[in-house]
Amino acid sequence: MAIANQKFEDHTKKSRVHIDDPLASEKISRIIIDKFKHYGVFRHRPIVLLCIGTDRSTGDCLGPLVGSKLNFKHNEFYKLYGNLDHPVHAGNLQEYLSNIQQKYVDPFIIALDACLGSIDNIGNITIGDGSLQPGAGVNKSLPPVGHIYITGIVNVGGFMEYLVLQNTRLNLVMKMADIIVGGLSKVALEYWQENEVIAQ
Numbered sequence: 001m002a003i004a005n006q007k008f009e010d011h012t013k014k015s016r017v018h019i020d021d022p023l024a025s026e027k028i029s030r031i032i033i034d035k036f037k038h039y040g041v042f043r044h045r046p047i048v049l050l051c052i053g054t055d056r057s058t059g060d061c062l063g064p065l066v067g068s069k070l071n072f073k074h075n076e077f078y079k080l081y082g083n084l085d086h087p088v089h090a091g092n093l094q095e096y097l098s099n100i101q102q103k104y105v106d107p108f109i110i111a112l113d114a115c116l117g118s119i120d121n122i123g124n125i126t127i128g129d130g131s132l133q134p135g136a137g138v139n140k141s142l143p144p145v146g147h148i149y150i151t152g153i154v155n156v157g158g159f160m161e162y163l164v165l166q167n168t169r170l171n172l173v174m175k176m177a178d179i180i181v182g183g184l185s186k187v188a189l190e191y192w193q194e195n196e197v198i199a200q
Helices: 024-039 062-072 093-103 161-166 170-199
Strands: 005-007 014-018 047-051 079-081 108-117 124-129 131-133 148-156
Touching: 014 024, 024 124, 024 148, 024 170, 047 062, 047 093, 062 079, 062 108, 062 170, 079 093, 108 131, 108 161, 124 170, 131 148, 148 161, 148 170
Parallel strands: 047 079, 047 108, 108 148
Antiparallel strands: 005 131, 014 124, 124 148
């Protein structure tokens, strides 16, 4: 299971949005767009969305859910990896990373994963600079991934992580996935609108 443990330098910026915020999707889209502009990725680099997780665990299915929901929307903005049919997890992550590096020139990778945290932070979606260390929360040794990351805090960490993941509420994960998909879709829509203005 790939539960994210964010590893970033002290200067790294991160933002949190709670799923109960009625403007959560809009805030997520604005944060991601600001990061894209900061890194200069619009129209210059392929944007890879790597949705990490497995459908075998309620708490760890956030990534595959987001991937499937974006696929359903026929989103062509992101080079999408990881969904319910073909999850990206501890067993195949390295293979996917190798394929991405071979297929794309200088890809900009967004790593998306579920995360365990404190009880006060459950329901928060975090967007930050730097890579994730997938699997760190459940003692898996995997390579760091991503130029920026999106994580959803789905339950309490610190003890019996596997059991905690299995007993995470699906309602929370589904709501979180819908909000993230909403935010990512707004990013893609703004990109297409900007391109239309430039083309006119």
